[in-house]
Amino acid sequence: MRKKISESIELKTFLGMLALLVACCALIYAMVAVFLPRNYQTEIEGQVSSDFSELVALLEDRGWRSTEQDVLEFSVRNNASVQIVDEEGAETYSVNFADAESVSSPGQTMSLSARFSEGGRAYHVQANVSLVAVSQASGILLGLLPAVSVAILAISALGAFSCARYYSKPLLRISGVAKRMASLDMTWKCEENRADEIGVLAASLNEMSEKLERTMGELKQANEGLRRDIEREREQERERIDFFTSVSHELKTPIAVLKGELEGMIYSVGEFKDRDTYLRHCLETTNEMESAVREIISAARASGDFSPMEETVDVGALTVAVCDRLDSLAQTRDVRLWRDVRSGCPIKGDASLVEKAIANVVENAITHSEPGALVSVGLASGVLKVENSGAHIDEADLPRLFEPFFRVDRSRSRESGGTGLGLYIAKVALDRHGVACSIQNTDEGVAFTADFRRAMEAAK
Structure with missing residues (x-):
């Protein structure tokens, strides 16, 4: 008792x-x-x-x-x-x-x-x-x-019963509310409409609950942002590990071939006695390795922790310049290169990165087109579209085209597939400028689309 x-x-x-x-x-x-x-x-x-x-x-x-x-x-x-x-x-x-x-x-x-x-x-x-x-x-x-x-x-x-109920009941209700607040339940409100100290206490609890709810919401948003940052860091770490794993895999094969040919020539083993022939082959392998290393350096620079240069970049002028430079490659591969740049597209960013991205996309379209195919490059209203006719990519491979070292050619032949870094570099560079890009199959072939409109608005 x-x-x-x-x-x-x-x-x-x-x-x-x-x-x-x-x-x-x-x-x-x-x-x-x-x-x-x-x-x-x-x-x-x-x-x-x-x-x-x-x-x-x-x-x-x-x-x-x-x-x-x-x-x-x-x-x-x-x-x-x-x-x-x-x-x-x-x-x-x-x-x-x-x-x-x-x-x-x-x-x-x-x-x-x-x-x-x-x-x-x-x-x-x-x-x-x-x-x-x-x-x-x-x-x-x-x-x-x-x-x-x-x-x-x-x-x-x-009298004691009336007094006890009058003073203790509001306190009991406020105590119940305080317990719910202690368990972080803010779906309540004290309904004590009184002008005395009990009413002041109820109003203070209501105000405290509103502030706590607001603070908890801010903390929840901050925690959610922190969680996203952690997930992004983990994803970037996984990407870096995958990237370096792929780099080692890509360089291991030509190095092994180069080492084997050089050892064969040193010890005059079999066909490797013809040193002049295999020295030229070694030079070609070395050139391929040099090209791969340059691509790797470009990819590392594009995905590294740096901010793009804040200069005015005319995407239309860069597109025209890239098409002019790659016109000879298209003629060599018997591919028709057609461009339709209707207007300029000024943005703020790094001109070299943007040019590299456009060049990789156009070159990739020319390289993966059959002789006689048409590669069209169009820029209108801030949207760049590069389409090569006669080509088709499996729907299952479309989401992976922007992965480093991924090639649709399962044989991974460098003559047809390159290093597999071109589209990866293009996407990373465009992402750094706030430009969304995608690849999809069309009735004519395969089309790459980059939307510069948001970057144009930011530049204004």
Whole structure:
């Protein structure tokens, strides 16, 4: 029970208020029981003394024979016995309206006496006043004590219950809200529309919950951003590992071939005695390795941690220049190169990276086109489109075309597939400039699309 009381503010408030109200009411009743009879007795004694003084004055003025009626009225009014005796002690007049039992009790009577003269003779007047009304008042108060105690207890219990509910219920609701807030549940609101401290507490909790909810939302966004950054870092780390793994794989084969041919020539083994022939072959292998290394360096530069140069780049002019430079390659492979650059496309960025990206895409289209095919390069309204006719790529391979060292040719022949870094470099370079790019099959062939419109808006 003690534990239950200590854990319940409503029960503690009820018991505290009950004890306080009972104590206050009992103290008030005790004070009434003690001081009311005393004050009543003092009031009666004062009134009796005043009436007795007036009676003595009448006896002195008119004599006792003329004031018998006044003496009788005094006795009746004050519940007293009055006796008049002469100077010899003989009783000349008496009247008694006092209760005999109360007169016999000294603590419940009041005696007054005085002398007066009439016709040259001295008289003595004695009055005994009964104070039984005072004792009766005390008895009545004591008799009412059980009923008054029950009434005090009932009223105190009702008052304590009302007070406990009025003050503890809002606190209990606020306590429940605080517990929900501790569990980070902010889907609540204190509905205590009061102007006192409890209302201020409820308003403070509401304000605190709003701030906490806002802060938690900001933290959640920050955590989500941090999670994305971590995922991006992990993805970049995986890409770097895959990239270097692919680099080692790409360089391992030509190095092994070059080493084998050189050893064969050194030891004059079989056909390798013809050194002039195989030296030229070694030179070709070395040139291929040099070209691959340049591509790898370009890919590393494009994907490295650097910011592109912030200069004005005219994508239209770069596209025309790339087409002019690759026109001879198209003629060599018997491919028609057609361009349609309708307008300029100014953006902010690194001209060398953008040119490299466009050149890789156009060169890739020419290289992977059959003789007699058409490669069209168009730029209109900020969208670059490079399409080679007669070609087709499996839908399963389309998402992987931008991966480093990926080649559609499963034989991985360098004559038809290159290093597999061209489109990877192009995508990384365009991504650095905020340019979205994609490759899809069309009715005519395969088309590469790069959207420069966002970069144009940023440049403005």
